[in-house]
Amino acid sequence: QNNSEGRAMSLLHIYKTLDNNSTQVNQLNPEWASYTLGVFLCHSCSGLHRNIAQISKVKSLLLDPWSSSEIEFINSVGNNAAKAKYEKMVPAFYYRPTNKDCQLLRDQWIRAKYERKEFIFVKRVLVTLFLPGYREGFLWKRGRDNGQYLNRKFILSEREGVLKYFNKNDAREPKAIMKMDTINATFQPGKIGTPHGMQITYLKDNSTRNIFVYHEDGKEMVDWFNAIRVARLHYLQVAFPGAPDSEWLPKLTRNYLKEGYMEKTGPKHTEGFKKRWFTMDDRRLMYFKDPLDAYARGEVFIGNKDHSYSVLPILPPSVQGYHWQFGITIVTPDRKFLVTCETEKDREDWIAAFQIVLNRPMLPQEYAVEAYFKHKP
Structure with missing residues (x-):
């Protein structure tokens, strides 16, 4: 011993x-x-x-x-x-x-x-996998309406700056075209229910669209993920010439700042609170009826604290109709959003996530996004 x-x-x-x-x-x-x-x-x-x-x-x-x-x-x-x-x-x-x-x-x-x-x-990893700037293969994709996973053909073209998929192998026109300027990929095994599950998001008409995919081969799935990253890097290098790669590497893909269930009420604060799945992605706070919905029921822009955005760990005293007791008031220049959390720990975690965004300076392109949200019908 x-x-x-x-x-x-x-x-x-x-x-x-x-x-x-x-x-x-x-x-x-x-x-x-x-x-x-x-x-x-x-x-x-x-x-x-x-x-x-x-x-x-x-x-x-x-x-x-x-x-x-x-x-x-x-x-x-x-x-x-x-x-x-x-x-x-x-x-x-x-x-x-x-x-x-x-x-x-x-x-x-x-x-x-x-x-x-x-x-x-x-050369082994670059030449065989990523340098050609083109990737083609089949992934299991979750159907938007029925939730059934079907085998779909995907093509990633660095030259075109897009990822697209086809509903049929011989289809001439893709079902969806995802441009590299807004695409993001993040692994979501718990949410999707498979260890190889990946969520891909992109902007369609300035609203976030989600698709959920997986492949039985783990290496194939990670190769798709890194192929999206190298295509994103190429797009950023072309779109913003002269900037060092070190500036773009943290922006190739991103994990969500925070996800989970909260309850929310409507804009008049007189409706009953309903349970929704919330995702904090960059400056977009999105809420869904189901975590695997293709589109959010709503999106909230969270700006900088110096521009009339804030978060409070309370609800207005007159508000009723909630059964989760740990409330948060999200203040924007246009309205207040009221949500509740199931536990005190959940509220602390959400407020910490909001503070990260509130304390971050606004980028020039984010002002355009903010303007869209203000004039959104």
């Missing part, structure tokens, strides 16, 4: 010595390691590494026995050295998941690095 404890102490000392600057890993306080790759792992990633057991063999730092040769190997590698090797040529557009991302993104990132070794030679 003392010998095992000593080896565990040695491993923890090696970890702290080798990877003191590896911020992302240190935040997770790893207690696992791959003794064939020489990297330290958090509990969640250790499970994903077990999926590639022919390459990565995992042990607990504290519970499993370690041989001297295994300890020496980890001592000679470590996370920073492994990162320099296996992430040598990651394209700028390629999404690097964090511990907060869905399992599919993390699993495929680990497989891309260690199993397929895609980032050791840059």
Whole structure:
């Protein structure tokens, strides 16, 4: 037992010595390691590494026995050295998941690095997947009206700056055309009910349109996601020449700031409160009857706090008809929106999300969006 404890102490000392600057890993306080790759792992990633057991063999730092040769190997590698090797040529557009991302993104990132070794030679990932600027394939798409998933042909054309899909394989005209200037893609396994589920949004007549897709092959789904990102980057480079890529990379795709159920009342504040699914996407607060609806029942623009936008953790005293007790008043220059949350924690989380948007300066193009909302019929 003392010998095992000593080896565990040695491993923890090696970890702290080798990877003191590896911020992302240190935040997770790893207690696992791959003794064939020489990297330290958090509990969640250790499970994903077990999926590639022919390459990565995992042990607990504290519970499993370690041989001297295994300890020496980890001592000679470590996370920073492994990162320099296996992430040598990651394209700028390629999404690097964090511990907060869905399992599919993390699993495929680990497989891309260690199993397929895609980032050791840059040509492998660029030439085979993304440089042609064109991608064609079939995805299962949820029907707007009946909710049934049907196999649909999708084409992504960087030259045209669009993603489009066809209801029939031999159809000449696409069912929908999604332009790169407004498109967004985000993985939504919980909402869609499949681990490979992705939500794609775009603006149609300045209203947000949602489509929900998946593919049985996780790699195929992540490749579509990154293909959308590289097409978005190309669009931004052409539309805004001279700006550095570092300015556009955070804007290629985005996760929603906050989603969940709240109850809301109508504009006169005399109607009963109804349960709705809310999504905070950039400066658009949208509400849906069902999380998988194609269109929102309504959208609210949330501007900057210096332009008569604010949020209050209360409801006006005269308001009635709600049974969720934790109210929020969203103030805009034109009207007040009243919503309620089921728990105090929900209200705190929503207010924190609103404050992020309220404190962010308005971009020039956002004033045009605000003007549209003010004159929306």
